[in-house]
Amino acid sequence: MSLDGPHSLTPDERDAVEELLFRMADDEYVAAERYIEWQIFAPTLESDLALSNIAQDEFGHARLWYDLLQDMGYSEQECIWERDPATWTHSTLVEQPFEEGDWADAILRSYLYDTAENLRMEALVDSSYPPIADRVAKVLAEERYHREHAQSWLERLTGGEHHEKVQAAVDRLFPYALTLFAAGPNEDAIVELGLRTENLDDLREEWLEIVVPFLESLDLTVPEPDEVALPEETGRDASHTDAWFDLYEDFTHTYNELELEEPIRLRGEG
Amino acid sequence: MIWEVFRQEKPGGYHRHVGNVHAPDREMAKLFAQIQHGRRMQTHSIWVAPQDEISEVDDEDTSFGGTTDKAYRWAMTYNRVDASGIQEVVESEAEQRAAAKKREAAKKEEADS
Numbered sequence: 001m002s003l004d005g006p007h008s009l010t011p012d013e014r015d016a017v018e019e020l021l022f023r024m025a026d027d028e029y030v031a032a033e034r035y036i037e038w039q040i041f042a043p044t045l046e047s048d049l050a051l052s053n054i055a056q057d058e059f060g061h062a063r064l065w066y067d068l069l070q071d072m073g074y075s076e077q078e079c080i081w082e083r084d085p086a087t088w089t090h091s092t093l094v095e096q097p098f099e100e101g102d103w104a105d106a107i108l109r110s111y112l113y114d115t116a117e118n119l120r121m122e123a124l125v126d127s128s129y130p131p132i133a134d135r136v137a138k139v140l141a142e143e144r145y146h147r148e149h150a151q152s153w154l155e156r157l158t159g160g161e162h163h164e165k166v167q168a169a170v171d172r173l174f175p176y177a178l179t180l181f182a183a184g185p186n187e188d189a190i191v192e193l194g195l196r197t198e199n200l201d202d203l204r205e206e207w208l209e210i211v212v213p214f215l216e217s218l219d220l221t222v223p224e225p226d227e228v229a230l231p232e233e234t235g236r237d238a239s240h241t242d243a244w245f246d247l248y249e250d251f252t253h254t255y256n257e258l259e260l261e262e263p264i265r266l267r268g269e270g
Numbered sequence: 271m272i273w274e275v276f277r278q279e280k281p282g283g284y285h286r287h288v289g290n291v292h293a294p295d296r297e298m299a300k301l302f303a304q305i306q307h308g309r310r311m312q313t314h315s316i317w318v319a320p321q322d323e324i325s326e327v328d329d330e331d332t333s334f335g336g337t338t339d340k341a342y343r344w345a346m347t348y349n350r351v352d353a354s355g356i357q358e359v360v361e362s363e364a365e366q367r368a369a370a371k372k373r374e375a376a377k378k379e380e381a382d383s
Contacts, residue, residue, distance in 0.1 A: 046302040051324050053305045149301055156294065 003129050006072040016189035016259070017129055018072065019089070020196065023184065023236065024120070025052040029080070030244075031113055032058035032252035033251055034094060034104065043103055050149055051106065057142045061258070066137045068180050071131065081255045085248035089184060092235040095244040104157055104165040105173065111150035112177040116207050118143045123203060128194035129252035139249075151214070158218040170220050175228050181207070182234035273299035274324055275307045276317040293318075326350050 003013060035055035042048035043150050066079045077083075087194045094112060098105050127133040157166050181204035191199045198206075204225075233239040255263065273293055276285035288307045293299035299318040310318050353359040 046290055046293060046298075050302060050305050145301075145304070152297055152301060156298070199341065216369065 003195075005131065006068075012189060013193060016186045016193055016195055018069065019184050019186040020190050021065045021133075022089050022240040023067050023189055025062045025069065025079070026088045026235075027094055027113075027117075027180075028058045028062035029110075030088070030247070031094040032056075032062065033247060034096070034098065035110075037098060038103075038106060045222055047103075047153075047186045048162075054110065054146050054149065057146070058163070061139050061142075064139065068131050068135075076267075078137070081252055081263055085245055087238050088235070088240070088244070088248075090235050091176070091180045091181060091233055091239055092183070092233050092239075092241055092244070093173060095235070095241060095247060096173065097247075098175060102165065102169070104162060105169045107153040107157065108166060108169040109173055110146060112173060112211060113177075113180070114143055114150060115210055116177070116203070117149065117212075118208050119198075119203050120204070122200040123196050126197050127193075130181040132178070132195070154215075154218060158220065167220055170215060170222060171209045175225050175231050178204070178225065178228060179234040179236065182230065183234040184236045192205055271295075271299075272321040273303070273318040274321050275299075275303045276319070277311070277313055278315040278317075279312050280314050283314075285315070290321065291318070309361055 003009060003017075005126055006014075006017075008015060012145075032055040034056070035051055038051050042051055062167075066074075066076065069079055069233065070076065091108065096109070118140065121136050121143065124136045125140075127136070154166065157163070180201045182202055187200060190196050208225055215222050231241075233241050235244075271292065271294060272290050274290050275288050277288045278285040285382075291299055291302040291306055293302050296318065300316070303316050303318050307313075353363075
Protein backbone atom coordinates (compact mmCIF):
# COMPACT_ATOMS: atom_id res chain seq x y z
CA MET A 1 0.00 0.00 0.00
CA SER A 2 1.28 3.43 -0.81
CA LEU A 3 -0.12 6.78 0.22
CA ASP A 4 0.00 9.72 -2.13
CA GLY A 5 1.28 13.15 -1.26
CA PRO A 6 0.10 15.40 1.58
CA HIS A 7 -3.20 16.43 0.03
CA SER A 8 -5.04 13.13 -0.23
CA LEU A 9 -4.59 11.90 3.34
CA THR A 10 -7.54 11.09 5.58
CA PRO A 11 -7.48 12.92 8.94
CA ASP A 12 -6.19 9.77 10.72
CA GLU A 13 -3.45 9.24 8.16
CA ARG A 14 -2.50 12.87 8.46
CA ASP A 15 -2.15 12.62 12.23
CA ALA A 16 0.13 9.61 11.88
CA VAL A 17 2.36 11.21 9.22
CA GLU A 18 2.62 14.39 11.25
CA GLU A 19 3.56 12.57 14.42
CA LEU A 20 6.27 10.61 12.65
CA LEU A 21 7.68 13.73 10.99
CA PHE A 22 7.66 15.84 14.14
CA ARG A 23 9.41 13.09 16.13
CA MET A 24 12.20 12.92 13.59
CA ALA A 25 12.52 16.64 12.89
CA ASP A 26 12.48 17.59 16.58
CA ASP A 27 15.07 14.92 17.46
CA GLU A 28 17.48 16.19 14.82
CA TYR A 29 16.90 19.84 15.56
CA VAL A 30 17.34 19.64 19.31
CA ALA A 31 20.31 17.26 19.11
CA ALA A 32 22.05 19.78 16.84
CA GLU A 33 21.14 22.68 19.13
CA ARG A 34 22.98 20.94 21.96
CA TYR A 35 26.00 19.93 19.85
CA ILE A 36 26.67 23.51 18.80
CA GLU A 37 27.21 24.46 22.43
CA TRP A 38 30.61 22.83 21.91
CA GLN A 39 31.64 25.26 19.19
CA ILE A 40 35.00 26.75 20.17
CA PHE A 41 35.01 24.61 23.35
CA ALA A 42 35.76 21.14 21.97
CA PRO A 43 39.10 19.60 23.03
CA THR A 44 40.91 20.36 19.76
CA LEU A 45 40.25 22.38 16.63
CA GLU A 46 39.74 19.17 14.68
CA SER A 47 37.20 17.71 17.09
CA ASP A 48 35.42 21.07 17.18
CA LEU A 49 35.06 21.05 13.40
CA ALA A 50 33.94 17.42 13.37
CA LEU A 51 31.18 17.94 15.93
CA SER A 52 30.08 21.20 14.31
CA ASN A 53 29.91 19.36 11.04
CA ILE A 54 27.75 16.68 12.60
CA ALA A 55 25.48 19.37 14.05
CA GLN A 56 25.20 20.93 10.63
CA ASP A 57 24.20 17.57 9.15
CA GLU A 58 21.52 17.15 11.81
CA PHE A 59 20.12 20.63 11.15
CA GLY A 60 19.99 19.66 7.49
CA HIS A 61 18.05 16.49 8.33
CA ALA A 62 15.66 18.47 10.51
CA ARG A 63 15.11 20.75 7.54
CA LEU A 64 14.26 17.74 5.33
CA TRP A 65 11.47 16.71 7.69
CA TYR A 66 10.20 20.20 8.59
CA ASP A 67 9.94 20.86 4.84
CA LEU A 68 7.58 17.92 4.51
CA LEU A 69 5.49 19.34 7.35
CA GLN A 70 5.41 22.64 5.49
CA ASP A 71 4.13 20.77 2.44
CA MET A 72 1.27 19.70 4.70
CA GLY A 73 0.39 23.29 5.47
CA TYR A 74 2.51 24.27 8.48
CA SER A 75 4.64 27.39 8.34
CA GLU A 76 8.23 27.40 9.56
CA GLN A 77 7.14 29.59 12.49
CA GLU A 78 4.60 26.97 13.49
CA CYS A 79 7.20 24.21 13.21
CA ILE A 80 9.97 25.92 15.18
CA TRP A 81 10.06 29.59 16.11
CA GLU A 82 6.57 30.18 17.44
CA ARG A 83 5.72 26.66 18.42
CA ASP A 84 4.77 26.01 22.03
CA PRO A 85 7.77 24.20 23.53
CA ALA A 86 5.33 22.01 25.46
CA THR A 87 4.27 20.41 22.15
CA TRP A 88 7.70 19.28 20.87
CA THR A 89 8.12 15.52 20.68
CA HIS A 90 11.89 14.92 20.57
CA SER A 91 13.30 12.29 22.90
CA THR A 92 14.47 13.74 26.21
CA LEU A 93 17.93 12.26 25.47
CA VAL A 94 18.75 15.06 23.05
CA GLU A 95 17.62 17.94 25.28
CA GLN A 96 19.83 17.02 28.25
CA PRO A 97 22.32 19.78 29.09
CA PHE A 98 26.04 18.98 29.13
CA GLU A 99 27.94 19.34 32.30
CA GLU A 100 30.70 21.82 31.65
CA GLY A 101 33.48 20.28 29.61
CA ASP A 102 31.97 16.79 29.64
CA TRP A 103 33.13 15.68 26.21
CA ALA A 104 32.43 12.04 27.07
CA ASP A 105 28.75 12.94 27.36
CA ALA A 106 28.69 14.56 23.91
CA ILE A 107 30.41 11.57 22.33
CA LEU A 108 28.34 8.90 24.08
CA ARG A 109 25.12 10.77 23.34
CA SER A 110 26.03 10.96 19.69
CA TYR A 111 26.81 7.23 19.65
CA LEU A 112 23.50 6.27 21.29
CA TYR A 113 21.49 8.66 19.17
CA ASP A 114 23.09 8.02 15.79
CA THR A 115 22.90 4.25 16.18
CA ALA A 116 19.16 4.59 16.79
CA GLU A 117 18.87 7.11 13.98
CA ASN A 118 20.45 4.70 11.55
CA LEU A 119 18.01 1.91 12.46
CA ARG A 120 15.08 4.28 12.21
CA MET A 121 16.14 5.44 8.75
CA GLU A 122 16.52 1.87 7.55
CA ALA A 123 12.94 1.25 8.69
CA LEU A 124 11.83 4.18 6.51
CA VAL A 125 13.49 3.12 3.26
CA ASP A 126 10.25 1.40 2.23
CA SER A 127 7.89 3.87 3.88
CA SER A 128 4.39 3.92 2.38
CA TYR A 129 4.62 7.72 2.32
CA PRO A 130 6.82 8.41 -0.73
CA PRO A 131 8.04 11.91 0.30
CA ILE A 132 9.66 10.28 3.36
CA ALA A 133 11.15 7.32 1.51
CA ASP A 134 12.67 9.70 -1.07
CA ARG A 135 14.65 11.58 1.57
CA VAL A 136 16.08 8.72 3.59
CA ALA A 137 19.15 8.03 1.43
CA LYS A 138 20.70 11.45 2.13
CA VAL A 139 20.33 10.98 5.87
CA LEU A 140 21.72 7.44 5.85
CA ALA A 141 24.79 8.51 3.87
CA GLU A 142 25.72 11.08 6.51
CA GLU A 143 24.86 9.05 9.60
CA ARG A 144 27.64 6.58 8.82
CA TYR A 145 30.28 9.21 9.50
CA HIS A 146 28.56 10.20 12.73
CA ARG A 147 28.72 6.66 14.08
CA GLU A 148 32.32 6.11 13.00
CA HIS A 149 33.24 9.36 14.68
CA ALA A 150 31.51 8.48 17.95
CA GLN A 151 32.84 4.91 18.02
CA SER A 152 36.41 6.00 17.33
CA TRP A 153 36.24 8.49 20.17
CA LEU A 154 34.68 5.99 22.59
CA GLU A 155 37.43 3.49 21.87
CA ARG A 156 39.99 6.14 22.80
CA LEU A 157 38.22 7.63 25.81
CA THR A 158 37.79 4.28 27.54
CA GLY A 159 40.40 2.11 29.23
CA GLY A 160 42.43 5.03 30.55
CA GLU A 161 42.12 8.04 32.78
CA HIS A 162 38.78 9.12 31.27
CA HIS A 163 37.06 5.75 31.61
CA GLU A 164 35.05 6.77 34.65
CA LYS A 165 33.71 9.83 32.88
CA VAL A 166 32.39 7.67 30.06
CA GLN A 167 30.87 5.28 32.59
CA ALA A 168 29.16 8.18 34.34
CA ALA A 169 27.75 9.31 31.00
CA VAL A 170 26.41 5.78 30.36
CA ASP A 171 24.73 5.73 33.76
CA ARG A 172 23.18 9.13 33.23
CA LEU A 173 22.19 8.94 29.56
CA PHE A 174 21.13 5.31 29.09
CA PRO A 175 17.64 5.71 30.64
CA TYR A 176 17.06 8.81 28.52
CA ALA A 177 18.27 6.97 25.42
CA LEU A 178 15.50 4.41 25.92
CA THR A 179 12.96 7.22 25.42
CA LEU A 180 14.04 7.24 21.78
CA PHE A 181 11.78 4.21 21.49
CA ALA A 182 8.87 5.47 23.57
CA ALA A 183 5.58 5.59 21.69
CA GLY A 184 3.46 8.62 20.87
CA PRO A 185 -0.34 8.55 20.63
CA ASN A 186 -0.40 7.53 16.92
CA GLU A 187 2.28 4.84 17.06
CA ASP A 188 -0.05 1.98 16.12
CA ALA A 189 -1.30 3.87 13.07
CA ILE A 190 2.27 4.69 12.00
CA VAL A 191 3.04 0.98 11.80
CA GLU A 192 -0.35 -0.15 10.42
CA LEU A 193 -0.14 2.37 7.61
CA GLY A 194 3.39 1.23 6.81
CA LEU A 195 4.80 4.71 7.33
CA ARG A 196 7.57 2.96 9.26
CA THR A 197 8.10 -0.70 8.46
CA GLU A 198 9.21 -1.70 11.95
CA ASN A 199 7.62 -1.03 15.30
CA LEU A 200 9.44 0.71 18.13
CA ASP A 201 9.87 -2.43 20.23
CA ASP A 202 11.73 -4.16 17.40
CA LEU A 203 13.86 -1.09 16.79
CA ARG A 204 14.67 -0.97 20.50
CA GLU A 205 15.72 -4.63 20.47
CA GLU A 206 17.95 -4.14 17.44
CA TRP A 207 19.48 -1.06 19.00
CA LEU A 208 20.22 -2.93 22.24
CA GLU A 209 21.84 -5.75 20.27
CA ILE A 210 24.30 -3.26 18.79
CA VAL A 211 24.84 -0.82 21.63
CA VAL A 212 25.15 -3.15 24.62
CA PRO A 213 27.85 -5.48 23.24
CA PHE A 214 29.84 -2.55 21.89
CA LEU A 215 29.84 -0.67 25.19
CA GLU A 216 30.59 -3.85 27.12
CA SER A 217 33.51 -4.57 24.80
CA LEU A 218 34.97 -1.30 26.10
CA ASP A 219 34.62 -2.55 29.70
CA LEU A 220 31.69 -0.28 30.39
CA THR A 221 28.81 -1.50 32.53
CA VAL A 222 25.45 -1.09 30.85
CA PRO A 223 22.29 -1.12 32.99
CA GLU A 224 19.92 -4.04 32.43
CA PRO A 225 17.48 -2.43 29.95
CA ASP A 226 14.34 -4.08 31.28
CA GLU A 227 15.16 -3.01 34.81
CA VAL A 228 15.77 0.61 33.91
CA ALA A 229 12.97 2.90 34.97
CA LEU A 230 12.08 5.06 32.01
CA PRO A 231 12.39 8.75 32.91
CA GLU A 232 9.10 10.38 33.75
CA GLU A 233 9.55 12.69 30.80
CA THR A 234 9.99 10.76 27.55
CA GLY A 235 9.48 13.70 25.21
CA ARG A 236 7.40 11.55 22.89
CA ASP A 237 4.19 12.58 24.65
CA ALA A 238 5.46 16.17 24.73
CA SER A 239 6.57 15.87 28.38
CA HIS A 240 9.99 17.44 28.89
CA THR A 241 12.64 18.18 31.48
CA ASP A 242 13.16 21.78 32.62
CA ALA A 243 16.37 22.03 30.62
CA TRP A 244 14.35 21.90 27.41
CA PHE A 245 12.35 25.02 28.21
CA ASP A 246 15.55 26.95 28.91
CA LEU A 247 17.07 25.73 25.68
CA TYR A 248 13.97 26.71 23.72
CA GLU A 249 14.09 30.17 25.17
CA ASP A 250 17.76 30.45 24.22
CA PHE A 251 17.46 29.49 20.61
CA THR A 252 14.34 31.52 19.92
CA HIS A 253 15.75 34.56 21.70
CA THR A 254 17.15 36.31 18.64
CA TYR A 255 14.07 35.52 16.57
CA ASN A 256 11.84 37.09 19.20
CA GLU A 257 14.07 40.05 19.77
CA LEU A 258 14.14 40.92 16.08
CA GLU A 259 10.35 40.71 15.84
CA LEU A 260 10.50 39.52 12.27
CA GLU A 261 7.33 38.97 10.28
CA GLU A 262 8.74 35.65 9.17
CA PRO A 263 11.98 33.72 9.59
CA ILE A 264 14.86 34.84 7.42
CA ARG A 265 16.03 32.48 4.72
CA LEU A 266 19.55 32.80 3.46
CA ARG A 267 20.01 33.56 -0.20
CA GLY A 268 19.91 30.40 -2.25
CA GLU A 269 18.37 28.39 0.55
CA GLY A 270 15.31 26.26 -0.13
CA MET B 271 50.69 14.57 16.19
CA ILE B 272 50.44 16.26 12.79
CA TRP B 273 49.26 14.43 9.69
CA GLU B 274 49.76 15.85 6.23
CA VAL B 275 46.70 15.55 4.01
CA PHE B 276 46.61 14.92 0.27
CA ARG B 277 43.42 15.14 -1.76
CA GLN B 278 42.62 13.54 -5.10
CA GLU B 279 39.70 15.06 -6.99
CA LYS B 280 39.08 12.36 -9.58
CA PRO B 281 40.16 8.75 -9.99
CA GLY B 282 43.52 8.61 -11.74
CA GLY B 283 44.50 12.16 -10.79
CA TYR B 284 47.35 13.16 -8.52
CA HIS B 285 46.86 13.47 -4.78
CA ARG B 286 47.74 17.08 -4.06
CA HIS B 287 48.88 18.37 -0.70
CA VAL B 288 46.08 20.46 0.83
CA GLY B 289 47.16 21.02 4.43
CA ASN B 290 47.29 19.05 7.64
CA VAL B 291 45.32 17.92 10.71
CA HIS B 292 46.19 17.26 14.33
CA ALA B 293 45.14 13.76 15.36
CA PRO B 294 46.36 11.18 17.87
CA ASP B 295 46.46 8.33 15.34
CA ARG B 296 45.84 7.27 11.76
CA GLU B 297 42.15 6.48 12.09
CA MET B 298 41.25 9.79 13.72
CA ALA B 299 43.43 11.59 11.18
CA LYS B 300 41.36 10.06 8.39
CA LEU B 301 38.10 11.06 10.10
CA PHE B 302 39.23 14.64 10.69
CA ALA B 303 40.73 15.02 7.22
CA GLN B 304 37.38 14.13 5.64
CA ILE B 305 35.73 17.07 7.35
CA GLN B 306 38.53 19.56 7.04
CA HIS B 307 39.74 18.88 3.52
CA GLY B 308 37.07 16.84 1.74
CA ARG B 309 33.70 18.21 2.69
CA ARG B 310 33.54 21.35 0.59
CA MET B 311 35.47 20.27 -2.47
CA GLN B 312 35.05 17.56 -5.03
CA THR B 313 36.96 14.65 -3.56
CA HIS B 314 37.52 11.10 -4.68
CA SER B 315 40.18 10.05 -2.20
CA ILE B 316 42.25 11.40 0.66
CA TRP B 317 45.65 10.28 1.93
CA VAL B 318 47.00 11.08 5.36
CA ALA B 319 50.67 10.63 6.28
CA PRO B 320 52.51 11.40 9.51
CA GLN B 321 54.43 14.63 9.05
CA ASP B 322 57.63 12.95 10.33
CA GLU B 323 57.45 10.37 7.57
CA ILE B 324 57.72 12.97 4.84
CA SER B 325 61.25 13.69 3.69
CA GLU B 326 62.33 16.90 2.10
CA VAL B 327 65.18 18.23 0.02
CA ASP B 328 65.02 21.94 -0.81
CA ASP B 329 66.86 24.37 -3.06
CA GLU B 330 69.39 25.16 -0.37
CA ASP B 331 70.43 21.51 -0.26
CA THR B 332 70.73 21.02 -3.97
CA SER B 333 70.52 22.63 -7.34
CA PHE B 334 67.34 21.44 -9.00
CA GLY B 335 68.02 22.62 -12.54
CA GLY B 336 65.29 24.12 -14.64
CA THR B 337 67.05 27.49 -14.62
CA THR B 338 69.24 27.28 -17.76
CA ASP B 339 68.07 28.25 -21.26
CA LYS B 340 67.10 25.10 -23.17
CA ALA B 341 65.54 26.87 -26.14
CA TYR B 342 67.96 25.08 -28.45
CA ARG B 343 66.01 21.88 -27.81
CA TRP B 344 62.92 23.21 -29.51
CA ALA B 345 63.41 22.18 -33.16
CA MET B 346 61.41 24.95 -34.81
CA THR B 347 63.68 25.32 -37.83
CA TYR B 348 61.70 23.01 -40.08
CA ASN B 349 58.21 24.23 -39.21
CA ARG B 350 57.85 26.44 -42.24
CA VAL B 351 59.13 23.96 -44.83
CA ASP B 352 56.51 23.01 -47.42
CA ALA B 353 56.50 19.19 -47.31
CA SER B 354 53.53 18.65 -49.63
CA GLY B 355 55.72 17.32 -52.46
CA ILE B 356 57.60 14.82 -50.32
CA GLN B 357 55.81 11.52 -50.49
CA GLU B 358 57.23 10.05 -47.26
CA VAL B 359 56.13 13.00 -45.19
CA VAL B 360 52.67 13.15 -46.78
CA GLU B 361 52.08 9.45 -46.13
CA SER B 362 53.36 9.62 -42.58
CA GLU B 363 51.12 12.56 -41.76
CA ALA B 364 48.12 10.80 -43.27
CA GLU B 365 48.87 7.72 -41.15
CA GLN B 366 49.11 9.82 -38.02
CA ARG B 367 45.80 11.52 -38.76
CA ALA B 368 44.09 8.14 -39.33
CA ALA B 369 45.53 6.77 -36.07
CA ALA B 370 44.39 9.85 -34.16
CA LYS B 371 40.86 9.45 -35.56
CA LYS B 372 40.81 5.80 -34.51
CA ARG B 373 41.86 6.69 -30.99
CA GLU B 374 39.13 9.34 -30.80
CA ALA B 375 36.50 6.85 -32.02
CA ALA B 376 37.61 4.22 -29.49
CA LYS B 377 37.51 6.77 -26.67
CA LYS B 378 34.03 7.87 -27.67
CA GLU B 379 32.78 4.30 -27.84
CA GLU B 380 34.15 3.63 -24.38
CA ALA B 381 32.49 6.72 -23.01
CA ASP B 382 29.13 5.80 -24.58
CA SER B 383 29.12 2.21 -23.36
